[in-house]
Amino acid sequence: MAPLATDMYVPAFPQVAADLSTGATGVQLTLTAFFAGMGLGQLIGGPVSDQYGRRRLLLVSTMIMTVASVGCAVAPSIAIMMAARFLQGFAGGWAMVIGRAVVVDLATGARLVRVLNAIAAVGGIAPIVGPLLGAVILQLSHWRVSFWVVAVLGLAMTISIAIAVPESLPIQRRHGGGLRTFVRAGRQVLGHRSYVGYLVVAGSAMAALFAYVATSAFVLQSMNGLSPVAYSIDFAANAAGMTLAAAVASRLAGRVATRKIIFVGQLAALAAGLVMLVGALFFDTPLIVALIAFFVLMSAQGLIGPNGGALASAAVPDHPGTGSAVLGCVQWIAAGVIPPIAGLGGSHTAVPMAVLIIGGAAVSMIGLLVIARPAGRARQDRPSTSV
Template sequence: MSTPPRRPALVALILVMGVGPFATDTYIAALPELQSTLETSATVAQLTLTAFIVGLAAGQLLIGPLSDSFGRRRLLLGCAVLFAALSAVCGLSPTGGVLVAARLLQGFVAGGGVALGRAVVTDTYRGDRAAATFGAISSVTFFGPVIAPAIGGAILAHGTWRTVFAALTVLGGLMALAVALGVTETLPPERRHPAGLRALGVRMADLARDGGFMRHVALQCLAGAGFFTYIGGSSFVLRSVYDLSPTQYTIIFASNAAGMAAFSLMFRALVVRAGAVRLRAVGITVSTLGAAGLPVVAVIGPETVPLAVPWALLCTVVAGMGFSIPATTALAQEAGRRAAGTASALQGGLTFLTAALVTPLTGVFGHDTLTPMAIAMSGFFAAAFLLMLVVSRDRRTDALETIHAHS
């Protein structure tokens, strides 16, 4: 019987799994400035965000399954080193096209780190203990959107969007150091799967046919679509409709992220008693109710409805994600434990691929009004809520809820 792998340093997992949101939110308030500096369109500026999200999806889909065959640690360290290098390339980009390409590759290695981090947790924890660990990581990484805009705002006050990427280069170096010192190999050779495209296709097909796994992925995709519509559109919409300064928008974005982090802290405290299934239901319900109010605000109009109302609704939407993200992550990984890297790839990759498709919606349909973003967000969360009601009738879900952690 093989020796159980040493549990990884939490700080290393926080860095590799939290770098994606941090690399997005640090410069999101600078998108209008980036557009002006590179003399490009709002759509291209938004594509720098979309490209990163596409990269996150692709990196998870490709690197996660590789780790089932070759192990986690070396791939994780390589992703961290490349993230630092590509962040430097982003900061030196002379045109919008070059920046979009660099962001795509930066997202690819960041996505690989996210998928590998989830797989490492699955290798070393089980059941509710794994859910609590995902909650602990989320409770810290969700503060990334709180801290990142503040850091980005401070950098923009004394530098430019290029300086933001210089800071991300330093972060990548710290991430590589944390992985080198704090993560040992968690997948021993005897537990690895055969390498090659055919074996990978067999593992992916096996999970894709597994309704118990895919229902969690579908829920995550729908809720993620609503969430990333907000991420991609709120900077342009709120600043345009309510004439906000970058600093004012940063305050709104950070406060909403703080609500998500607070809910994630509660998730960590409650999951062992309440179960991930129930807490996910609460989270999706809260987000759906918040999103449902946005079309009403859009119809009434900003000249009548003060900023505090859509701010509160958006905060409600984002806070609910503090329950639903770690819960769905834990449930999907538990259902796909037999190939943890491939399961991580599918759930994360498909979620971010969906996000990449919806992020440009407000740029395409207009950001001078709240209506496109409001309709998209409320529609996606309503679909997630309805799917949740359907799958909750499946008694197989209860089996996942009652799994307990093993030491």
Template sequence: MRFRLEGNDQRGERVSGTAARVASPDTTVTGAARVKFALILGGLSAFGPLSIDMYLPALPAMANDLRAADTTVQLTLSAFIIGLAVGQLVLGPLSDTFGRRRPLIAGLVLYVVGSVLCAVSPNAELLIAARGVQAVGAAAGIVIARAAVRDLFSGVAMTKFFSMLMLVNGLAPILAPIIGGQLLNWTSWHGVFVTLAVFGGLLLIVVALALPESLPEDLRSSARLGEVLRSYAALLADRVFVGYALSSGLMFGGLFAYISGSSFALQEVYGLSPQEFSLVFGFNGVGIVLAGQLNGRLVGRFTERALLTVGLVLFAVSGIGVLVAAAGGLGLVALLVPLFVMIASIGLTAPNSSSLALAEHARSAGAASALLGVLQFVVGGLATPLVGLGDKGSATPMALVMAGFAVLALLAYAGLTRQASPARSADLS
């Protein structure tokens, strides 16, 4: 299929060239086609939170069934995060070379195989290895979905589409623990991984039948290792790209601290029941979705940098508010209000940081997407154990880690992206 290349530049003007690729030779990606791409690419982006969160309620049962220590079973989460990082680093550049479809389909097949291996694993060691395989497959969906958005859109259109994706993949961390808990009412942990295998299989069919190639052959890069390494070196030498990517990764560190510590803090420290905690967790997740949709409406009236700045400032200030409430013993309401603002502000920061980071890297979108994803999950993985180092009878350790990463995210953004080019920071109105 041949593509007509159209899109919006950073000032919202119509441009032709490599800015966007659409599934029709005569029309841009609008209406039903936009919704289709949002559903498919959003589903691919949801692999990470679904695969991480859905099986968490089953960890105690898994340890019992496999006769393994809790710490051993928890290595399945570590193996998944490592697999996501490695998979994105490898598959991102491969998609720049071979196009998006072939590495994506291969990754989806690997995800299904890994999920089935998880479901039938007779011991913890095989389960850990299977989770690594599953993670590499999941990485294909995450990294290639983001790169495909860069293929399809540019400027305002790209940011708006990233905001639309928040509506789809923003629901994944909300629904995953609920789905996992409900599945355990009528099946075992094996059934959770069977469900993930089915999800992967369905997406494999949809991608094979409905997702066109978004990267034309004349825009693909060399498959040689030296070229791949040079692509990564060029990205890491781009201070502005590193600023956007690092601030995004540090923001995810704060989010992972919340995910790993909120269940204990809100239930054990503040006395919420599991049902009440689920409502709070879900309400905060809805905040991400709503802020993402607000961002989609505001971009074009305000610059992406302006919206990102507001989001990161809100993230940092509300993170400090969470810390003050927790350390000062100010009560549940005083904690929940800044907590909601902090988590919801991710809906402003994530679309804009991704769009700005990828804006000037059309020819290496896969590699750029890989570095974005690796920083998010690696920093997030580092934040998780930090929460457990403090006093288990207090919410302060969780709040301290969240606030610390939030402030670092703002500092990285302010310090590294000050010299962003006019194309990156232009007024989009």
């Protein structure tokens, strides 16, 4: 739901800005609100469901997300849109982390691996389908319809949960610690240097990624004249590049050190940002430069993000749930902070976006090479087999 709720209306950013009487930064703040809510929802939803159970909270969260999606669809102003997007993100993040907890509750061993791979496959398809579906909606109707589609999907999920999802966490397996226990475990994982380093790797890469997501519609449509359909096709192709790169990285796991794969991705992202900056400063951001740089950047994310997250989890094996929740929160908060900064230059310059991509890639490299620097060769290569 996260990529669908975002990518379906990304092609319509220029129209959203016009309809709600705001600028590029105002529209990008709706992304900030959504991702901030998503991060907080994931951070809170898991520990609370550990204490009170899964099914009831999952039903409530999907119902709230559905109502918030309707609020986005009918929002008369950018302020109301931001509030509705925050609530949509918070409920969606809450549902996301509880849904994954249900999977872990019900499946073990090889079955768990198969189910998690299916979830990952859906996660790779959604960023491809989302913008294309959004473009079709724009061609046939209005950008608000995309949020009605999300609302209908939210309602379908709520009904599916009510019919098919059992309570997967019996009372005897629940714990009373809730958020207090989570905070204590959070302090422990954040005290682990390698985990913090990989947290920086993944979070900074996410920041670079969403500098692209927030600004690419203005660069390709407003500055280079692409239609919403053409833009959506390019967006989907870039998402496919990211998915393919992640698949290649998965095949290389165990044969090539995971840190090396991440470093190659970081170099590619840094090169994409530098090319964009040169193109924006001296050549008015030619279309071919933007298309190539965007594809390289997105493909690089497939090498950095999943592997950085995997090494972060490997660094704190005693607290996998807490490590995952903190990682998700940091990534989504990074995704939320970047869009309004990327839009500071307005809708007719790519310079802020390029600077953010370069900065994100550089900070990600610091996380890998400095903060998460391994003590020895054996320690460096060991986690690669688990990715």
